Amino acid sequence: MELGGRMKKYWLPWLVGMPGETAAAICCMMFGGVLEQFPGLKVCFAHGCGAFPFTLGRIEHGFNVRPDLCATDSTISPRSYIGRIYSDSLVHDPQALKLLVNVIGKVHIDLLFELGFT
Numbered sequence: 001m002e003l004g005g006r007m008k009k010y011w012l013p014w015l016v017g018m019p020g021e022t023a024a025a026i027c028c029m030m031f032g033g034v035l036e037q038f039p040g041l042k043v044c045f046a047h048g049c050g051a052f053p054f055t056l057g058r059i060e061h062g063f064n065v066r067p068d069l070c071a072t073d074s075t076i077s078p079r080s081y082i083g084r085i086y087s088d089s090l091v092h093d094p095q096a097l098k099l100l101v102n103v104i105g106k107v108h109i110d111l112l113f114e115l116g117f118t
Contacts, residue, residue, distance in 0.1 A: 022050025026085065027059060033074040035081050042084050044110065048091035053103040086110060 001017045022045055029035055029043065045052070052059075060078050063070045086108045091097050100109060 019047065019050035022047065023052040023055055023059075026050075026052045027078070030059075030076075030078045030081055031063070031070055031072075031074055035084055036074050036076055042086060044086035044088070046088055046090070048089065048096060048100045049085065049087045049104060052085075053100050056103055083108070 001013050001021050003013050007013050007017060026045060026049060035041060035043075056079065063078055082104060085104060087100060087104055088110045089097060089100070091100060
């Protein structure tokens with residue numbers, strides 16, 4: 001995670017860096033074919049899957065229009081993997097939790113970490 005440059009102020013590595021890193025990790029697992037190679041693998045990501053739920057449309061669009069860059073190691077659409085991704089519910093915002101539920105699905109969210117944002 002980037003800690004220098006413009007990220008060294010305002011606690012930005014934790015406010016925006018970690019959500020981006022989580023989204024990047026999910027993309028790497030999808031684009032890299034990890035979930036394709038291990039069909040029984042289920043993965044849980046922290047903090048509402050980071051920026052992934054909000055950027056899924058963009059991620060899928062990139063996969064579809066730039067297969068030369070995004071679909072080199074996997075031929076399966078990112079959205080197809082949604083049922084295999086799990087998350088906690090620690091998103092600190094009721095609207096963010098609603099988005100997470102809409103994108104990931106209620107049964108794929110671990111509510112043990114729920115802090116009252118339902």
